[in-house]
Structure formats: C-alpha cells, structure tokens
Amino acid sequence: MSDIEIDSGLNIDNSFARELPDFYALFAGDKAPSPELVKLNRPLAQTLGLDLANLSDAKLAEMLSGGASVKGTTPLAQAYAGHQFGGFSAQLGDGRALLLAEVLDSNQQRRDIHLKGSGRTVFSRGGDGKAVLGPVLREYLLGEAMHSLNVPTTRALAVVTTGERVMRQHLVPGAVLARVASSHIRVGSFQFFAARGQSDKVKLLADYSIERHFRHLKDSPDCYLGLLKEVCNKQASLIAKWMNLGFVHGVMNTDNMTISGETIDYGPCAFIDSFDPAAVFSSIDSQSRYAYSNQPAAAIWNLSRFAETLLPLISSDAEQAIPQATDVINSFEQSYQQYWLAGMRSKLGIDNQEPEDLALANELLQILAAQKVDFTQLFRALANLVQGDSEATKILFTDTEVFQQWQQRWDARLSRDPQSSEVRAAAMNKVNPIYIPRNHQVEQVIKAAEENADFAPFEKLLAALTNPFEQGQDFDEFSTPAPDEFGCYTTYCGT
Ligand code: AMP
Ligand code: MG
Secondary structure, three states, X not given: OOOOOEOOOOOEOXXXXXXXXXXXXXXXXXXXXXXXXXXXXXXXXXXXXXXXXXXXXXXXHHHOXXXXXXXXXXXXXXXXXXXXXXXXXXXXXXOOEEEEEEEEOOOOOEEEEEEEOEOOOOOOOOOXXXXXXXXXXXXXXXXXXHHHOOXXXXXXXXXXXXXXXXXXXXXEEEEEEEEEEOOOOEHHHHHHHHXXXXXXXXXXXXXXXXXXXXXHHOOOOOHHHHHHHHHHHHHHHHHHHHHHHOEEOOOOOXXXXXXXXXXXXXXXXEEOOEOOOOOOOEOOOOOOOOOHHHHHHHHHHHHHHHHHHHHHHHOOXXXXXXXXXXXXXXXXXXXXXXXXXXXXXXXXXXXXXXXXXXXXXXXXXHHHHHOOOEHHHHHHHHHHHHOOOOHHHHXXXXXXXXXXXXXXXXXXXXXXXXXOHXXXXXXXXXXXXXXXXXXXXXXXXXXXXXXXXXXXXXXXXXXXXXOOOOOOOOOHHHHOOOOHHHOOOOEOOOO
C-alpha cells in the first residue's frame, strides 16, 4: 500500500478538530492488511462530493478503512461518557471508530464521515477496536431502511472488508463501516465534561452544538435552555417515528443519543413483526429497559441526564435552573404524544383531528397485541380496506369480529374526514411501508455474505428497503413475517 496522500475531492472543513481541541485524541486508524471495497453507497458518495471519477475502488477501500493519508483530514477519536443501562461510565469514547473528516456536501450541509472498526484508540478499554462484516452489513441495511422510511438517521457510506479474521463467538471477517452523520455529538459527550466538573468545556460544546445545529438560538439570552428544548423536541419527534414504524433501538444508552436527533448505533436494534408492546430483542437487555413501549420513557431519562449537564449554563443559581430545565423535560411527554398521534392519524388515513383519535389508535394496537398481528402488514393492508378490499386484512386476524367492530368506528371516523378513497389510500401508502428489514431476511443475507462472500442477497434486500413504500418486482419474500420455525429473535451487542 502506498503512503501517497489521497485526494478525495471532498470539501473538507474540520470544525470539531479546530474548535474543540480537548475533546478528542488524534488517531488516523490502523491500516487494514488487505482492504477491499465490498459496498459503496454511490448516491450518498455523490452528494458528499467524493471524486468517484478519479478514485479507484482500491483507493476508496484504503481511504474508508483507516490508516491512509487523506488530503485535508485531521482524523480523531472523540471523547464521551455515558449511562449504559442506567450505570454511568465516565469514560467511553470512540473505542473503535474515528472521525475522518467533516465535509460540506453538495447542499452545503456539514456532515461527518466516520469510520467504525478502524482500530484501537486511547478509548478502547478492553476492546479490540475492530468491527466485523455481519454487524456492519446489518447497520448498513437498517440505517438505509430508516433513511428511506423518512426517519432521521446516520447513514452508511461504504463497507470495506479488511482481509483480517476477527475473533467474536468464532473467527469472522473483519470490516469497517464508513458512516455519515450530521454530527456525532451525543448526550454522553456533554456528560464527559460535566462529570469532571468542567462546565467551561460543557459550555464550549454547547456553543459549538448551537452553532452547528441550532444557529437560530445563537443570539438568544436563553440559548442553553433553548438547546435543551430543541434536543427534547428532536428526540420526541424521532422516538415517535420509531414507535410508528415498530422499531426497537435496543441500546438507548446516553452515549447512543445524538444532539442532532438522528438515530445512531444500529447494534442490537430490530423491527417488531407481530405487535408486542413488550418487545425486546437484545440479549443483554434482561430487564427490558429498552423494550418497545419503554422507549419514550428511556428518552426522557436520557434527556434528564442531558439537562443536568446544562444546569450551570442555564443559570448560575441552581434554584432557578432546575425548575426551568424540569419544565422542559416535563413537556417531552406531551410533545411526543402529539408527534406520535400525528403519525398514527397518517397511518390510519385521517387528515383532520378529533379528540377520540387517540382511543381509536390505541384500541387498534390492543387488538393487534392480543391477536399477535403483524404490525407492518396490517397498516399496509388498511389502504386496501379503504378501497373496499378486505382480503388482506381478514387473513391477519384470528378473531375477525373484534377487528370488524373497530373497523366500524374507523369507517365512521373516516366519514368525518372527507377525502376520496383513492387519495386517502395513496396517502396511507406513503407512510405505511411494505418492506421493513425483517429479522430473518437480514440474518439470511448476512450469512450469505459472511460464509460465501455472496453479496447478491444483500443487494436485493437493500433494493427493497430503499424503496419501502412501492411494490417491487420479485420482492414478495420481503413483505411477509418470518416462518414460525425462525422462532424468537435475539440480537447481540459487541458488534
Ligand atoms: P456501543 O455499545 O457500540 O454503543 O459501544 C459502547 C462503547 O464501547 C463505545 O465507547 C465503543 O467505542 C466501545 N466499543 C464497542 N465495541 C468495541 C470494540 N470492539 N473495541 C473497542 N471499543 C469498543
Ligand atoms: Mg455507541
């Protein structure tokens, strides 16, 4: 491998490196023994401004796996702390990742290019600093699915296999995920300095976050309270979207909650199939802390930790700061409810608002839970019902009578929201996907890639997931739940 500097063509501007010198350790990553580009997200690469005409796959593989010299970059590993399952770790940080560069993309949006699996850093603790192919492909699929489902998220830019075999339960192919985010500032980034009593550093980070994400707050006398409000609002909106789609994040630790409001860290996450409010997939979430229906409460808990870090900035008088911050945290519930209900109205084809909508939505969910109905299939089938076709819904219920009683109330409700059935069905089909990353499918495509280096199944599933609202040709297998023999699904951290 050469050490000649790679010219990426990117418009690089490393503000984090420049403005927050005490918030990271410089780290360029380890060179992979035999890097190979196995997947590039071309549309995203183009938006970022990567010079694909002049960058060979070999150069891209070198650049996006770590250890290469890339013009204009100041690669670094960020410091952060975090509450993991409620217990505080004062020092986490990028243990196997680095921020390669901040880029101004073709829309002049500032975006981080991050490499995950690029080697041990000063923050690695006992970890090996590596990532492996299966979980990297999983993050690619889940993140791109979320993006296509209109959920704010980090996105996958590339997958590079390293040529190494890495020990997990057994030896598996090593890989690096290049991902893109509007920033990697987390609740845990604030906690890192707050836990050390360094409120000057917390202030620097808060000012940087305002400049980067909430510039309209800059001249506000209450900008730090404003920052808390904005982050609460972004998270309320985000978690409502997760809930509306049946997404279980699985590891909502404070280091995995962004200030930008993007979903981050696709370790043990999964989508539910049959509706179950208590759904948990992660092998380590034995207390169900991050179960599907606990996610809004988990968000409030995390945001309360964020608020604590900001208290000294909100007011030097704690007696002033605490009630103000508490009011903001207390408002999360209502704002979350509003986002969630707006999402449910859209899923149900309702445009206007009536007080009974909340009960209507909740009663449907109760029926789905009682009869273990597939969440995604049912909502998609409701558009058929609107157009007079009851076949698709009927087959999903064991006791159709309860559903029909609910349907009568829904029909009555729809009659008070005048729209043609075509318009209503079309609108519903834009929010109720046909394709989600179904667990058994995700496992199958990973297995083919891991065991046989066969990426064709991955590409096919990805194609369905990147157009989740449109019926695709030859994608039927992706729209149905796992066969019974697939059993209960468990996901693992330590990816
Ligand atoms: P996560 O559970 O992925 O959010 O990671 C929590 C913390 O563990 C972060 O500080 C990660 O950088 C670190 N970490 C996870 N896996 C590894 C690994 N294989 N090597 C080093 N650090 C890791
Ligand atoms: Mg994490």
